[in-house]
Amino acid sequence: MQRVTNCILLNEDKVLLLKKPRRGWYAIPGGKMEQGETIKESAVREYQEETELELTDPELGGIFTFLIYSGRTIVQEWMMFTFFCRSFTGKLAGYCREGELEWVTFDAIRTLPMAEGDRKIFEHLLVSNKTLYGSFSYTEDYNLINYRLDPSSPCRGEMYRAK
C-alpha cells in the first residue's frame, strides 16, 4: 500500500503548491513514505527534497484514504497524511524535478486546476483547526466519484487557521 505525506505550507496569504506537468494540476508538495519512517519524518524529508525548504513544527491536518476504481473494481488503495505548517527555513529551490513550485493565494485555490478531492481538503484545512478524516474514491483518470469528510463541513466557528 502506497502512503503519501505532504504539507500545506503557509506564508501570509499564500500556499506553496507544485504545478505538475502531466495535467497542469496543482498539488501539495510531498511524496512517498519510506520504510520505517514516521509520517512526520516523511513529510519533512519529502518537503525538503522537493522544495529545499525545511518545515518548522509541521502539525498533522488530515488523514485520508483513497480508493481507485477501474469500472466497479477497486484497483488501488492508498493513504495520504497532510500536514500544515506556518514556518520554514531555507531558500526555495530554483528547480524541482516534479514540476513548478509556486506561491498561490488562498483565493486562487478555488479556481486552479487540481484534483477535486484536494480542493475539498483545502476548503477544510485552511479554515478549521480540527483534524480532518476523509475517504475519496477516484477513477483511474482521477475523476472524483464520491467522498466523505469528517467533520463534513469546515468548522468556521473555530479559529481561522489560515489567518
Added chain:
Amino acid sequence: MQRVTNCILLNEDKVLLLKKPRRGWYAIPGGKMEQGETIKESAVREYQEETELELTDPELGGIFTFLIYSGRTIVQEWMMFTFFCRSFTGKLAGYCREGELEWVTFDAIRTLPMAEGDRKIFEHLLVSNKTLYGSFSYTEDYNLINYRLDPSSPCRGEMYRAK
C-alpha cells in the same frame, strides 16, 4: 500493508484494556482497518465490535510505524493509529472473542504485561495532548529492538490529558 486502529478509552482514572490469551499481554482494544474506511470510522467500528461500546468524539492521539525483523531482515511493516476518548455510550460486552476486557488504573499500566512499545505510547498519551509520532522495531517474538518518538519525552508542561 496492515493498518490497525485502536482507542485508549478513559473513565475517571481507568483505561479499558484487552487481556489477550496468547501471552497474557494487555492491549488497547481495536483492530484492522477495512478497505476504504477512514481511520476514525475504523476505530469506532472496531471498538464497538470488541467492546460493544460506542466511542463519543474520539481524537487521534498518535500514529506509529512498526517494523518486524527476522534477524536483520524486515519481514513486515504496519501502521497503527491510536485514538483517545473520554466518553462513550453502551454497556461493556460480557464476552469478547479476542480476550478479557478489563478496566485498569493508570498506575497498573506501568507494571502490567504488555508490548514494551505500547507502554511507551501510554507514557506519552496519558500525559500529553500533543499528537505523537513514532516508529518501533520489533522481533517476530515481539521483543522491542529500538524505537523513536516525537516528541521524544512526554510534554508534562502541557495539559494533563488523563485528568
